Amino acid sequence: MKRALPLALLCALALGALPLVTSSNYFVGIGVSALIFTVAAAALNLVYGFTGLLSFAQLGFWGIGGYTTALTVVTFGGNFWMGLVYAAVLNGVVALVVGFPILRTNRHAFVISTLTFALLVALVARDWVELTRGPLGIPNLPPPRAFGVVFDSTHKFYWIAWAFSVAMIAFLYALCSSRIGRTLVAIKQNEPLVRAQGISPMPYKLAAFAIGAAITGAAGGVFTFYLRIIDTSFLDFYYMQTFLIIVIIGGAGSFWGVIASGIALSALPEALRFSADFRMIIYGVILVAAMYLMPSGVAGWLRERQIARVRKALQ
């Protein structure tokens, strides 16, 4: 994990230069989505890949984050930056409240509960019309401003997405490569053993769930202001599916594997546009083939090969 750090920094800088090398709104736009989806996927990786909690609640947190940021600006008179902070804090609190009971249930019940949570958030977004304006949504969100700069073009907005994702990924990296991250992996692999070693798994699980929720929420907030509109389609299962595919293809539990697959997979459907009619089918075929050949993701596949080499060397 640590060996990849210099390469990751280089990639981050290269990605930061994207708006300077192309004037195409289209490419920069893909860049914005790729960065934000990667952050959301990295947050899911913390919860699912590291801690072993398959959570569909990420979609709900994404939606709550988006709406909180939009409403902070439109209804409550705050600005975009405050909105992001509120989104993160609100999601963290919601995750603690929801997580406290449902993390005590078994694995299957947990998955179902998180799925129900996501559907419930979508329902609230649609039916609490006074607050969310229901299916009409909240259009014309004002562009964010900071230090006299108005981030009103895709090129300018890219900097926000870039800075946000670099900060979040750096934070997640510090977390995942620490003792805490190692403990999360241990909990995923063998919970009774963790308990026998004096470690209480619950605070770790709850913290991972809440941190994942806060980051997903903030990512939802940034994405909302990139779209400049939020409506109930923001809670479409498409987003959850995207995050999950990124994590699974990259290799659940591999930090850099998921980051790399986030960038690659966000670009792939666009790269396949040459055959507009078939691109989603080709995308699907690539996904199935990848899963068939590498059931534990690209990173898992590389790791298995490495272990096979070690095993051979030891014989």
Place this chain on the structure above:
Amino acid sequence: MSTVLQVSDLRKAYSGVHALDGVSFTVDAGSITGLIGPNGSGKSTTIDCISGFQKLDSGKVVLAGNDITGRISHLIARAGMMRTFQTVRVYEKLSLRDNLAIAAQQFDAATWMDEFFRTKRYRVAVEASEKRARQLVDLIGLQKYYDIETGILSYGQKKLVALAAALMPHPKIVVLDEPVAGVNPTRIREIEVALQQLNQAGETFLIVEHNVEFITTLCHKVIVLDQGLKLAEGTAAEIHADSRVLEAYLGTTPEIAEEEMRASA
């Protein structure tokens, strides 16, 4: 010798069936105590109850003067009792190094803040843990696997890893649940030697095992359970001579049992 673990009148019933019907025993500091008995005699229930992995109905467990009765498993571990499991448990996808480091991390003073700022407290803790890990790895002879994930090890080697992990935080007592079940004979000998060395270095063990020979060579004291009751207690020689034990353990008359036992040894 002082008593490190005192178990008194342990009772546990599973929907009416008495798994433990008032079991009492003590473990002396620096000793190896064996717990044997036929299948269903309550050995596993006993250690699950004292280590907090099962709730006991009544009774008292005192560890080095602290009443730990009814505490949750991780708090009992923090009080100084480490245990292993019958079906071996290691972190298969983590290296041996990490397996051992995790086992000790709850017991040092370093917090996540210490780690983030790389304070002296963190460095000292990591150094101490690393030193202990190296010693234990030398003892179990798995030096060349130190940085490799433990999933590739054999079943017997994993048992050794579990043993080393249990010893990492200098516990007051280590409870081993069938340390040699399913392990090949040469490896059993290795485990035996390792346990003897550790015991000479001052470690205290409570061992649950089916392998009578293993128990009788190692243990200073043997406790025999049968149907949730303590049937006998004494040195290996005393247990061997006890006709009740032979009958309960082997279900035959003493003469035939003697013979069978000799044959199995």
